[in-house]
Amino acid sequence: MSLSIIIPANNEGAWIDACLAAVLASDGPRDAQVVVVANGCTDDTADRARACAQGFVARGWRMDVLEMPALGKPGALDAGDGVAVHSARVYLDADVIVSPALLGQIDRALQDRAPRYASGTPRVTARSWISRAYARFWVQLPFVAQGVPGFGLYAVNAAGRARWGKFPAIISDDTYVRVQFTPDERVKLPATYDWPIVEGFRRLVRVRRRQDQGVAEMHAQFPALMANEGKASPGKGWLLARLVLDPLAFATYAAVTLAVRAGWAGQDGWVRGR
Secondary structure, eight states, X not given: OEEEEEEEESXXXXXXXXXXXXXXXXXXXXXXXXXXXXXXXXXXXXXHHHHTHHHHHHHTOEEEEEEEOOOHHHHHHHXXXXXXXXXXXXXXXXXXXXXXXXXXXXXXXXXXXXXXXXXXXXXXXXXXXXXXXXXXXXXXXXXXXXXXXXXXXXXXXXXXXXXXXXXXXXXXXXXXHHTTSOGGGEXXXXXXXXXXXOOSHHHHHXXXXXXXXXXXXXXXXXXXXXXXXXOOOOOHHHHHHHHHHOHHHHHHHHHHHHHHHTTTTOOOSOOOOO
């Protein structure tokens, strides 16, 4: 099987080299296309991506670099889909680092003729103590630990991609795609990928607020799809266990949650995920 790997990138010059190097170092698949969509970039993202093309050509993979006006992420994903040559698609954020085994596992998981959605096991990375504490709590949430959240990376086979047309102009593209599939149609793979979280309390609050807005928007615009979410809320026993095991992580997550509810550091519009 073959994959088209679509990477929307807005001013990701500091990240795109590592992202593409990890893709190139993957164990599989045998054939792939990499599409970098430089979406309204004012930095050297596109030039850096093109500088990596020779490595992909040497491997027998195709690489396309599109320089587009500022389309927003949904528009960038549509632009990537517009030049994709393979029916199975991987949608990969430009700051994500895939482990060598992940794309090969995705390739095999998507060979099912029934609709399939797949992602790897995320490893949330951070430098500051407060972001590391927040991440420790977040990755233990049942939605992340037991589900297939797909933040930063998700993939679908041809039958799965047929479930929607263009990406709607919404905040949370990963939620929109995930709920096109029932929990039984989603596959969580053991291979990992690294996803960087934002640094610092204020940025954590802003991004968490934006995530909550994205979920609320989905419930308002696509209530029938949200029936597929299958997201369990943590119970009191689970929360008490987290408090005992890692009180700093618990307190940090609670403080961010309360700040969001209080409207602190609020911001409408797009917010970078890290």
